[in-house]
Amino acid sequence: MTCGSLRVDDAGRSVTLRGWVNRRRDLGGLIFVDLRDRYGITQVVFNPQVVPAAHEVASRVRGEFVLEITGTVRPRPEGTANPNLATGEIEVEASAVAVLNEAKTPPFYINEEVEVDEALRLQYRYLDLRRPGMQSNVLLRHRLVKRMRDYLDARGFCEVETPCLIKSTPEGARDFLVPSSAHPGTFYALPQSPQQMKQLLMVAGLDRYFQIARCFRDEAQRADRQPEFTQLDLEMSFVGQDDVMALMEALYVELVKEHGGKRIQEVPFPRLTYADAMARFGSDRPDLRFGLEIQDVGPALAGTGFKAFATVLEAGGQVKAIVATGCGSYSRREIDGLTEIAKRAGAKGLATIAVESNGVRSPIAKFLREQEQQALTSDIGASPGDLVLLVADEAATVAKVLSALRTELGTALGLGDPSVLAFCWVTEFPLLEWDEDGSRWDATHNPFSGYLPEDEPLLDTDPGSVRALQYDLVANGAELGGGSVRLHRRAEQERIFALMGYDRSAMADRFGALLDALEYGAPPHGGIAMGVDRLVALLTDAPSIRDVIAFPKSQRGIDMMFDAPSAVDQTQLEELGLSVAVPSSNSTNP
RNA sequence: GGAGGCGUGGUGUAGCGGCCUAACAUGCAGCCCUGUCAAGGCUGAGAUCGCGGGUUCGAAUCCCGUCGCUUCCGCCA
Numbered sequence: 109m110t111c112g113s114l115r116v117d118d119a120g121r122s123v124t125l126r127g128w129v130n131r132r133r134d135l136g137g138l139i140f141v142d143l144r145d146r147y148g149i150t151q152v153v154f155n156p157q158v159v160p161a162a163h164e165v166a167s168r169v170r171g172e173f174v175l176e177i178t179g180t181v182r183p184r185p186e187g188t189a190n191p192n193l194a195t196g197e198i199e200v201e202a203s204a205v206a207v208l209n210e211a212k213t214p215p216f217y218i219n220e221e222v223e224v225d226e227a228l229r230l231q232y233r234y235l236d237l238r239r240p241g242m243q244s245n246v247l248l249r250h251r252l253v254k255r256m257r258d259y260l261d262a263r264g265f266c267e268v269e270t271p272c273l274i275k276s277t278p279e280g281a282r283d284f285l286v287p288s289s290a291h292p293g294t295f296y297a298l299p300q301s302p303q304q305m306k307q308l309l310m311v312a313g314l315d316r317y318f319q320i321a322r323c324f325r326d327e328a329q330r331a332d333r334q335p336e337f338t339q340l341d342l343e344m345s346f347v348g349q350d351d352v353m354a355l356m357e358a359l360y361v362e363l364v365k366e367h368g369g370k371r372i373q374e375v376p377f378p379r380l381t382y383a384d385a386m387a388r389f390g391s392d393r394p395d396l397r398f399g400l401e402i403q404d405v406g407p408a409l410a411g412t413g414f415k416a417f418a419t420v421l422e423a424g425g426q427v428k429a430i431v432a433t434g435c436g437s438y439s440r441r442e443i444d445g446l447t448e449i450a451k452r453a454g455a456k457g458l459a460t461i462a463v464e465s466n467g468v469r470s471p472i473a474k475f476l477r478e479q480e481q482q483a484l485t486s487d488i489g490a491s492p493g494d495l496v497l498l499v500a501d502e503a504a505t506v507a508k509v510l511s512a513l514r515t516e517l518g519t520a521l522g523l524g525d526p527s528v529l530a531f532c533w534v535t536e537f538p539l540l541e542w543d544e545d546g547s548r549w550d551a552t553h554n555p556f557s558g559y560l561p562e563d564e565p566l567l568d569t570d571p572g573s574v575r576a577l578q579y580d581l582v583a584n585g586a587e588l589g590g591g592s593v594r595l596h597r598r599a600e601q602e603r604i605f606a607l608m609g610y611d612r613s614a615m616a617d618r619f620g621a622l623l624d625a626l627e628y629g630a631p632p633h634g635g636i637a638m639g640v641d642r643l644v645a646l647l648t649d650a651p652s653i654r655d656v657i658a659f660p661k662s663q664r665g666i667d668m669m670f671d672a673p674s675a676v677d678q679t680q681l682e683e684l685g686l687s688v689a690v691p692s693s694n695s696t697n698p
Numbered sequence: 699g700g701a702g703g704c705g706u707g708g709u710g711u712a713g714c715g716g717c718c719u720a721a722c723a724u725g726c727a728g729c730c731c732u733g734u735c736a737a738g739g740c741u742g743a744g745a746u747c748g749c750g751g752g753u754u755c756g757a758a759u760c761c762c763g764u765c766g767c768u769u770c771c772g773c774c775a
């Protein structure tokens with residue numbers, strides 16, 4: 109019997125309830141106690157004339173005391189039902205009550221949805237998690253993960269646990285290191301993902317693998333990034349990217365259904381190539397809930413007399429625009445706000461043109477010919493009342509700036525319906541990007557990704573334009589996960605590593621096991637890794653994934669409850685053959 | 699590594715050079731109250747305004763530093 113289960117049909121039953129005191133209302137004679145557990149709230153009434161002993165105990169009870177109450181279920185008197193409560197038609201008349209434990213007054217409200225300083229919440233996480241909002245996040249997460257397991261199990265997938273103590277490969281994010289006492293001076297690393305292991309499981313013939321995998325990355329935190337996080341990791345043999353995408357798409361439709369409360373904008377999920385996404389939205393994870401698409405006005409400005417644009421175009425840069433619908437009346441102050449966002453994203457400036465019924469209002473109007481003004485307004489769909497935002501710079505900056513402005517306008521204009529999920533797939537990412545610092549090619553996603561067969565010749569002539577068999581799932585501007593069809597022949601994999609600057613011995617040292625395995629009948633395979641924390645945060649509208657992780661770290665990676673990381677005993681260090689170079693005051697937290 | 703925001707009774711906020719002997723709500727404590735459900739009424743306790751330094755006749759308020767939380771950039775194969 110729980111505090112959420114009793115209904116009118118249970119009237120007359122004798123029941124025992126255990127839970128926490130959500131609220132106590134002492135009317136002098138009658139005392140009402142709202143007893144709360146994970147399942148709900150039930151009103152318990154103590155009548156001094158019926159059971160004086162129980163009433164006496166109830167008068168001393170306080171918030172968050174743990175009680176065991178025995179009593180009789182009965183319908184509430186006419187007119188006193190509470191429609192806000194699932195159990196609001198009934199109450200339990202207590203015949204006996206035991207205080208299983210007392211409770212100090214909590215440091216913050218558990219029975220009210222009030223914003224509390226996050227440091228305090230993290231310090232008393234067990235109380236924070238007692239709050240209904242946090243509980244529903246944890247419970248939803250459980251249901252979603254169970255659904256993932258059921259879905260994949262039903263399709264022949266095998267859940268395999270891969271180790272958390274693995275070899276450090278100093279690629280990508282910084283590794284968390286774990287010293288070995290058996291081999292002083294050497295270290296394990298915690299996995300950034302089970303990538304190589306899952307590929308080896310394909311070589312093993314497991315065929316369809318998945319894991320709810322914990323991943324570790326020693327990098328700066330964000331609202332959507334924790335040092336440890338959870339992925340739904342999976343890999344399949346004998347598949348192409350459409351197979352993986354179709355599998356995931358059907359799963360995510362189910363997961364959204366499991367949550368309820370949100371509608372998917374478009375099924376099947378629209379697909380965009382990376383090039384398309386960058387051209388139209390300036391981002392490889394566009395929020396498709398609204399338009400405000402980026403438009404290229406460079407061609408129409410060929411030979412323009414406006415120096416700021418002409419210089420950029422001559423240097424091979426771009427001039428692009430978005431039409432901010434209905435923002436033509438933006439004040440100087442509001443436009444300054446947009447300029448500030450543009451500059452923070454790397455722009456040197458932001459040009460604006462307000463379209464009015466009898467012309468335009470713009471600081472740059474006097475530099476533009478009549479025909480150019482038209483190209484920058486009506487030709488790109490701007491009507492009176494709209495504001496055109498123009499950015500001129502090299503392509504990457506233009507994309508970044510206009511994407512930031514588009515996101516800002518989407519928020520400011522309320523264009524993103526929070527009850528809608530606009531999923532999309534982004535495909536054909538560049539396989540490699542030039543790393544200026546290292547003077548070498550680097551994998552944009554992961555070095556094991558395959559590429560479009562027709563782009564193979566470009567590996568020799570123009571590696572930067574080779575398109576990967578890589579796909580990301582995006583929703584409402586958030587990257588939910590990504591995967592690829594992998595290279596499964598040693599020579600192909602080595603060719604990529606070579607472009608990345610590895611010689612044979614470096615390859616053998618870092619990826620020897622995988623490379624060897626590719627020579628023993630590795631099947632074609634591909635897979636994907638989906639962020640579990642981000643999915644739950646998206647579905648619950650949580651502002652941070654900390655709200656969907658039971659015991660998260662603070663932004664500086666601190667566990668506020670256990671005060672980790674912390675300094676360790678000298679003897680522990682000695683066993684590991686380690687000495688610490690920083691002063692101990694820097695390695696403990698005050 | 700860098701930039702911004704926040705830090706005031708237990709909690710959430712107000713106050714932003716002198717009206718501050720720091721306000722409001724809630725929580726907490728006591729008393730009253732037999733149909734409440736954010737119960738109600740009355741009374742009361744509770745804050746050296748994150749910490750350190752400075753400017754000033756005077757600092758919660760301005761300046762500098764520092765600590766903590768947080769957002770973003772860099773970083774995140």
